[in-house]
Amino acid sequence: MTPSPEVVMDIYTRMLRIRRFEEQVGKLFAEGQLPGFVHLYIGEEAVGVGVCAALRDDDYIVSTHRGHGHVIAKGGDFNRMMAELFGKATGYCKGKGGSMHIADFSIGMLGACGIVGGGIPVAVGAGFSAYYRGTDQVAVSLFGDGAANEGSFHESLNLASALKLPVIFVCENNGYGEFTPAERAMNIQDIAERAHGYGIPGVIVDGTDALAVYEAAAAAVERARRGEGPALIEAKTHRRGGHAEGEAAFLAGQQYRSPEEERAAQEKDPLARLGAFIIEREIAPASHLETLDAKIVEQVTAAVEFARSSPDPSLESLYEDTWV
């Protein structure tokens, strides 16, 4: 199921939106303009976008601490995101959530999550809900390689497979949980291997190849919509930067990745790869991609403007959004 040119362009656009948004966020953080912790999605865009492009608007995703890319992949709005990162009243969560808790229920984005593995059971619940209500929606749980060692991963995959729920588990294996390499945190190469322990398909995909991710996701989604139950997709990807913004200062010279490894991660750029493909296949000319880029950069700049000029949440809002 090779995606159509429209789908390819849609995927590229979403990836580029993530890239430019995240670059801006990185800059703002470095300038000390953003409160709290920030984890960027740069280098991993192909995973979230490849998956979300295979979804409908009414499908659900549940995200992680590294969630900005997922929101954008599912169709989220720059302004409300940026405002949330600034902690402003106009943000997605009225400033109450911040980077690790952005959600947009209107597009089926059920929230980022500061607890590693914390979103996985929630996705099972969303999948259960689709099953229960008799819709053919699916729910996607995105999580990292580190999260695959949490009990919630295991219980969720088993529960979803026992109940045959339409849930796609997508492991974004970027090789690290914070500063601990996956090889040290587990005794296997491929997390997809764990799927067998639940009697569900486990697929490995190159997470820097957006189209490969898309195809794997589309197959799993179709299967789930047919009522054949969950699947696990392991996307091998790379974290372009550090675990969290500002970590260099914080680590004070301590290294945990070799320069070769860092270089390799830079080189496997999913965005450049898809861009080259588009030009090579003549899906669009380079000039078009440049125009697109300029437009997106403008939107990001406007989002910063929007966020900056937005008000802080009022003190009254402290007691809103509590008990219904």
Added chain:
Amino acid sequence: MTPSPEVVMDIYTRMLRIRRFEEQVGKLFAEGQLPGFVHLYIGEEAVGVGVCAALRDDDYIVSTHRGHGHVIAKGGDFNRMMAELFGKATGYCKGKGGSMHIADFSIGMLGACGIVGGGIPVAVGAGFSAYYRGTDQVAVSLFGDGAANEGSFHESLNLASALKLPVIFVCENNGYGEFTPAERAMNIQDIAERAHGYGIPGVIVDGTDALAVYEAAAAAVERARRGEGPALIEAKTHRRGGHAEGEAAFLAGQQYRSPEEERAAQEKDPLARLGAFIIEREIAPASHLETLDAKIVEQVTAAVEFARSSPDPSLESLYEDTWV
């Protein structure tokens, strides 16, 4: 590694000790003489004994809610066990633990556990301790098929494999977690399959064949002593009775096992099987087994006497065994 005649007789003796002890406990419970919940090990003796016979006295085991058999398998004392079941001061835990919390640290039995899956991480810690102290002790975690769906199972197997600890995970698959059949709780036939997800050996063994269990355990123990890390053994077994004593009254006529299934469970009696083997191989004559049986029955009767005539814990003991 076929066990020597001495080992076979030792295994048989331990199994018989469990059987007669548990039969007595079942009777006492039915007579309303025991407080609390009681889960019997009848039908599963070959697992605990096969495993413990492959261990040294200084090796560790961590048990479950269905733990009487494990204590006896590791060499526990009838009197102190029975007294504990009666809640008496002379019990293993001075009456503070009860059926689900019997421990005997002097023989490396680190405790039963009322929380399904709760003992698994503790066994990892005991294995870590052996590794850290540089001994060649091993730690065994015994748990059920139901427990294999808990997060603690997953985290523990992964952690032990990542750190290459001398821990043997023994899943006593009796096909049920309370009243829910394993087939409904998981989408796989063999829990041993899950071992691959941690890069460790996974072995299936007939849990009604004590010698087969012994051999599988001995191999895993030897490997662990050599520093080659953990293994998962799945012993397929049968729960002879219900989940807990007294459940028939409690379930008020609700059935969850078919009569055929119950019959099948009765027929695959591990004790009868090993007895027949002993006689057939002329390891010992039937008369010897009968004498042994009579002796054990006597010991059990004496244990009941001991427990009955023991005092309740004093009220002062309420505040003992708190902070050191």
Added chain:
Amino acid sequence: MIAAIQAALAEEMRRDPTVFLIGEDVRLGVFAGTRGLHAEFGDKRVIDTPISELAVAGTGVGAAATGLRPVVDLMFGTFLYLAFDQIANQAGAMRYMFGGQTKLPIVYMTQNGSGSSAGHHHSQSVHPFFMNMPLIKVVMPSTPYDAKGLLKAAIRDDNPVVFFNHLSLGGQRGEVPDEEYLIPLGKADIKREGADVTICAAGMMVHQSLKAAAALEADGISAEVIDLRTLKPWDEETVLASVAKTGRFIAVDESYPVCGGASEWAAVVAEKGFSDLKAAPRRISSKPVPIPFSPALEKAVIPSAEEIAAAARELMAVAAR
């Protein structure tokens, strides 16, 4: 008690097709009165799960966030420890963290408390943990009547509720009318009126308090027994009004004492009802140890009617200031 819970569940499931029941062995019904529902509502609405408290609790969150009204049975209070993260970090936080984008109508049902020689892992009183959690409501009935009305209200509530049964109250009998009724969350019930001393309790401790009150009557001491019924939000108003009348206060809670229910109630009464108090407020909790198995020891751990009555007598003996 069990029958009242069964009836509440059945009525709400009949009324609202988005209500479903999920948990370990809910088909056969282990404790929480889920028995018989599978026969009426089938596999889709009465769902047995693997033993996976964390995932099951989170499944409730995801289902509630997408339009359903899950009732999640977690069997025993201590099993909620395994689900703690999903209850605290998701159920108790999502709505607020996400700026009100979702409601979370979930009921977590479980058994609480000691007295059955079940050993420490099956005997703890875990409600204070949930009282110390933002946006989680906590309900603990003492009678079948209250259990039914409160559970129905909890199911209709759009917020997460932890609903505690007491293991030893399973067989408790009491009148339950045929007509439908609800009991609003957050409203205490004065189970016995009195003029001299206010005793505040919930769940099993209401029965110990009523026993104490009966014994005190013989001494000419008139005790008012307030059954909080909902532990969060709790009915400060009713309690403070009672203390304004009696001037004496005893908080009785089955939990471990430090940061337990009794501390909360006593603190609020001391803070807001200080000028009404004729004597120091008193707290009676379980003894500060794990719950022992031995019936003799266990009995000594749990607050008794005698202890409560003795405290009341002491309070009466203090010269009013």
Added chain:
Amino acid sequence: MIAAIQAALAEEMRRDPTVFLIGEDVRLGVFAGTRGLHAEFGDKRVIDTPISELAVAGTGVGAAATGLRPVVDLMFGTFLYLAFDQIANQAGAMRYMFGGQTKLPIVYMTQNGSGSSAGHHHSQSVHPFFMNMPLIKVVMPSTPYDAKGLLKAAIRDDNPVVFFNHLSLGGQRGEVPDEEYLIPLGKADIKREGADVTICAAGMMVHQSLKAAAALEADGISAEVIDLRTLKPWDEETVLASVAKTGRFIAVDESYPVCGGASEWAAVVAEKGFSDLKAAPRRISSKPVPIPFSPALEKAVIPSAEEIAAAARELMAVAAR
């Protein structure tokens, strides 16, 4: 603060070969001051783990039960929710349940509290949960000096201890002597003497209380600030002695109010120090909501020096009874 914690760990690891450190990213050292220890003590004694809080916490239990003295780093307070079962049901129960067959010398170290705009999942004050758990000791230092002495004592203690750092106190500076010293668990420290009102707090709230005390001085109000340091067992004696002197009491705790630390302290003072009180005891806790991300809102949630000072002024204004 971080340096004091590092020093405490290094000294105890040098002193006792059974002490080891285990947790996520303890080699590089994320927050809890584990940095530099891997270089000195190597892979065997400084162990990075997978992200598996429940198993890691239980590994500590099994190791402690077989002769070691684990220090388990669980990074953030809320991550303890995932380990709750092992801490409550094993670490906090095994010794008693098994009739004293084992000691359990474990330290669980973590970050607690808000003020860094980390969002609700990284900003909660979770200490009341552990205060409500049998046989778990709870320590919460406010200064580098106390942190070092308390952590060393906690490591030598034969019981399970949860040791809370405050995320925002990481950079806190203060004198730490070169000589070795221990601070006994269970002993409060009067951080500032005063005659008019007793303020009881721990961790970050000690600093807010001291700020309040300084402001009150300008008004001629002399506030005594007690730093509990250990939250369980806590030093009732020192607090009650202070209240006997001042007659006024303010409990300040950063946690959610219901069943929080402030309720416990206020309840005990009301119960045991009633006759000393000239006015109602006051509780100041965080506002009863999840912790918001926005710095403006977060600031409004946490108890402030101004609130504390205002409460003290109100207490002084009440006519002594």
